[in-house]
Amino acid sequence: MPKTKKIPLRQCIACRELKPKKEMLRIVKPSEGAVFLDFSGKAPGRGAYICNCPDCVKKLKKNRLINKVFSCEADEAVYTAIEEEYFGKK
Numbered sequence: 001m002p003k004t005k006k007i008p009l010r011q012c013i014a015c016r017e018l019k020p021k022k023e024m025l026r027i028v029k030p031s032e033g034a035v036f037l038d039f040s041g042k043a044p045g046r047g048a049y050i051c052n053c054p055d056c057v058k059k060l061k062k063n064r065l066i067n068k069v070f071s072c073e074a075d076e077a078v079y080t081a082i083e084e085e086y087f088g089k090k
Contacts, residue, residue: 010049013065014056024049027060027082029070035078037085046070057086 008021026038030045038047048069050056060066061079 012051012056013048013069014050014059014063017051019051021049023052025052025086027066027069029066029072035066035070035072035074035082037082054087057083 009018010021010024011018012024013027021041026041026043026047026049027035028038028043028045028047029035030043036043048066050060061083064074064079066072066074066078
């Protein structure tokens with residue numbers, strides 16, 4: 001019986017859906033510095049995942065989810081920067 005490789009799943013912080021890690025975007029909060037989108041998925045720091053869809057990215061700002069997930073006070077500029085990075089990339 002061949003061994004099957006387990007696919008790592010992550011939960012979206014906006015819609016709460018479980019999806020394979022490779023299909024999601026990682027948001028990182030390094031120990032020092034600002035929160036940012038990590039397209040490589042390898043940046044050091046605390047990570048949270050979000051679906052790679054515009055609705056979830058918009059929910060991030062609307063519900064101020066970074067504040068809840070990282071228990072920190074992220075200002076409007078962080079949300080705007082993530083939106084610009086995402087929508088500029090698509």
